Ligand SMILES: Nc1ncnc2c1ncn2[C@@H]1O[C@H](COP(=O)(O)OP(=O)(O)O)[C@@H](O)[C@H]1O
């Protein structure tokens with residue numbers, strides 16, 4: 478599903494973020510990226526949705542070589558990968574429903590389709606009752622659920638999560654983890670960067686440890 | 702496709718409405734910018750009109766030698782008529798000149814009083830197409846056989862041309878400065894607008910919106926802001942200019958003014974189209990920064 482081959486990333490200011498990374502992630506896997514701050518986790522995730530390009534090496538999603546993608550094709554890739562962040566990134570002037578609908582409007586879905594999909598996905602993340610609330614009226618956990626709904630509403634095969642629990646208290650964090658686990662069990666590949674080790678240990682999934690831009694440790698989850 | 706078109710339009714309208722204060726501020730900015738621009742164009746038109754009207758009062762008086770007969774005088778006139786830079790030529794025969802003078806004096810017996818001798822020479826009045834050509838033409842005419850004297854306000858002419866040049870340059874400088882100022886105002890304003898929505902652009906990119914779809918709402922907003930600001934500023938400049946014209950015509954009647962309808966309509970069109978083009982261009986440049 479995701480294949481990273483001999484990838485190095487040097488930012489234009491000269492900062493070396495990743496050195497010779499090799500990583501294979503199969504369909505329906507759940508993978509944690511762990512490591513200290515500044516290790517290169519976010520950079521690795523950005524390469525997967527082509528927010529950044531590898532300086533050397535190749536990143537594949539299925540058979541698509543991301544460094545061969547022309548700018549016009551990038552939006553098409555984005556529709557196959559959902560992304561969520563620590564800081565949510567919701568539109569404050571739109572309601573929960575509108576925020577989720579937005580992701581479908583921009584790719585040209587019909588009104589009817591959007592309505593059905595949005596209500597279904599809000600049901601899945603447990604926010605049906607809050608569909609007309611604005612983000613500022615929600616708790617952090619609820620806001621992150623909206624983001625998950627927005628990331629998943631176009632049915633991507635991959636969900637990328639960069640510190641999704643970073644701004645949440647323990648209860649809300651577990652709520653999000655249960656949601657991600659449920660989504661993963663329904664077939665979506667999940668890659669999550671985090672340094673919340675208590676979560677990583679309890680989930681017992683595959684763990685990739687990144688330090689100073691290199692993979693330094695690799696544990697398989699209980700399923701293997 | 703149709704879904705996306707309606708999304709783009711709704712998106713533009715909704716964001717104009719949701720950010721109503723920013724929208725109002727933008728419209729006021731565009732309006733101010735276009736009032737400066739339109740006002741300065743009217744200023745330029747009038748200064749340049751004033752300059753032309755001053756210059757058009759310059760004429761060359763050519764006095765003919767007494768020994769020339771009528772045929773020769775007419776020949777002279779034709780000769781001057783075809784010279785380069787000559788606009789109009791008017792012959793005043795000596796018989797007409799004295800009658801004119803008589804009438805202006807209120808006397809009917811002047812010629813008899815003078816013992817039947819007409820002191821007026823034949824005169825040809827020449828106007829040039831451009832005040833700058835007057836001196837050259839006058840010198841050329843002075844060389845012609847049969848010409849006695851040439852008068853054109855020697856000495857004053859140069860000062861007048863200096864003054865009218867200066868008037869025109871001021872007009873052009875004012876238009877250039879205000880056009881630049883209005884471009885700056887509109888660009889800065891729309892840039893702020895777009896920057897304040899970086900978040901939105903980022904999210905659109907994230908969920909797979911094509912660059913075109915991201916740009917279009919901003920284009921439409923820029924166009925609408927330019928249009929609305931343009932209409933309001935046309936109203937204000939139109940009413941203001943007409944009021945000023947009335948005032949000048951009634952109190953400073955000697956001052957020539959530009960009141961040509963076609964010209965006014967073209968200035969208003971310039972304001973409207975200029976506003977919309979600046980609105981769209983500013984949007985394009987502002988959004989481009991966020992699209993990789
Ligand atoms: N846009 C950027 N420009 C320059 N350097 C960057 C950029 N993003 C990250 N870096 C650098 O790359 C390294 C890895 O950063 P990051 O991938 O954000 O690590 P992590 O997510 O593990 O904290 C850091 O040294 C960081 O300073």
Ligand SMILES: [Mg+2]
Pocket residue numbers: 515518519520639
């Ligand atoms: Mg990070």
